[in-house]
Amino acid sequence: METKTPTPELLRTNALVCARAERALFAPLGLALRAGEAVWLRGANGSGKTTLLRTLAGLGQPFAGSFHCPRPPRYLGHANGLKDELTVAENLRLAAALQGQPCGAAELKTALQALGLGGLARRPARQLSQGQRRRTALARLALPAPAALWLLDEPFDALDQEGLATLRGLLQDLLAAGSALLFTSHQELPGLATRDVQLEAAP
Ligand SMILES: Nc1ncnc2c1ncn2[C@@H]1O[C@H](COP(=O)(O)OP(=O)(O)OP(=O)(O)O)[C@@H](O)[C@H]1O
Numbered sequence: 001m002e003t004k005t006p007t008p009e010l011l012r013t014n015a016l017v018c019a020r021a022e023r024a025l026f027a028p029l030g031l032a033l034r035a036g037e038a039v040w041l042r043g044a045n046g047s048g049k050t051t052l053l054r055t056l057a058g059l060g061q062p063f064a065g066s067f068h069c070p071r072p073p074r075y076l077g078h079a080n081g082l083k084d085e086l087t088v089a090e091n092l093r094l095a096a097a098l099q100g101q102p103c104g105a106a107e108l109k110t111a112l113q114a115l116g117l118g119g120l121a122r123r124p125a126r127q128l129s130q131g132q133r134r135r136t137a138l139a140r141l142a143l144p145a146p147a148a149l150w151l152l153d154e155p156f157d158a159l160d161q162e163g164l165a166t167l168r169g170l171l172q173d174l175l176a177a178g179s180a181l182l183f184t185s186h187q188e189l190p191g192l193a194t195r196d197v198q199l200e201a202a203p
Contacts, residue, residue: 007034007035007036008034008035008070008178009032009033009034009035009070010033010034010035010069010070010071010073010148010149010179010180011031011032011033011056011067011068011069011073011149011180011182012031012032012033012067012068013029013030013031013032013056013065013066013067013068014030014065014066014067014068015028015029015030015064015065015066016028016029016030016031016052016055016062016064016065016066016067017029017062017063017064017065017202018048018051018052018055018060018062018063019051019063020048020051022063023202024063024064024202025046025047025048025051025052025199025202026043026047026048026052026199026200026201026202027199027200027201027202027203028064028065029052029065029197029199031197033149033180033182034180035147035178035179035180036175036176036178036179036180037175037180037181037195038171038175038180038181038183038192038193038194038195039180039181039182039183039194039195039196039197040183040184040185040194040195040196040197041053041182041183041184041197041199042184042196042197042198042199043198043199043200044201047199047201048199049153049184049199050077050078050153050184052199053075053077053151053152053153053182053184054075054077055067056069056073056075056149056151056182057073057074057075057151058072058073059075069149071146071147071148071149072148073148073149073150073151074099074140074145074148074149074150074151075150075151075153076137076138076140076141076150076151076152076153076155077153078153078154078157080133080134080136080137081095081137082125082128082133082136082137083125084124084125084126085124085125085126086124086125087121087122087123087124087125088112088117088120088121088122088123088125088128088132088136088139089108089112089121089122091125091136092108092111092112092136092139092140092143093108095140095143096108096140096143096144096145099140099143099145101143101144101145101146103143103144107143107144108121108143110142111139111140111142111143112139114139114142114166114170115135115136115138115139115142115163115166116135116162116163116166117132117135117136117139120132120136130158131158131159131160131163133158134157134158134159134163135159135163138155138159138167138170141167141170141171141174142170147174147177147178147179148179148180149179149180149181149182150174150179150180150181150182150183151182151183152181152182152183152184153183153184154183154184154185154186155167155183155185156185156187156189157186164189167189168189168190168191168192171189171192172191172192
């Protein structure tokens, strides 16, 4: 009889609570995410979605409870995290190096082209429009890297219809290759199958 290998779990939270200024932001959260899954993290404004993603990325400590990621997650924050003095290509090389996955010229070209940035490779980030900055940040999704949990804060912001279609393709490729996504968004991305998880107010 054929035995199916279980899909690896990339995140498990156990009664996890995050806080700001010693105030619990949401009720204890139990969440498990497996490879190939996309979870849309929902909650009212100020409910702690960004704080949760940052905590899972290692940029803050849980207030209560715990979580486990068997592989280091990757975080793409709302603020893009670009270095203004570096060019688009340099920003991507830096991101790849920080992910422990230096990329060669061919991989860099692929990532740039995937986001329509081929003509902007040598432009300093400070000279980019908001949409171009977002696409440069999102090009990290197209860099070579092992499958992992991606933590994405408002990834669909500042993108036109073409950008959204490109991003949908990239995300679908990542899921097919065994990554998982936990993202916040104010809008749905049609064509991306997601499971919703709601942050409930702290008791
Ligand atoms: N640096 C900070 N210091 C203190 N409090 C903060 C800080 N950043 C955010 N907060 C507060 O923490 C709470 C949660 O903020 P967070 O950004 O995590 O929520 P969110 O669900 O992502 O909100 P939104 O949907 O509006 O982006 C809010 O009440 C916010 O005012």
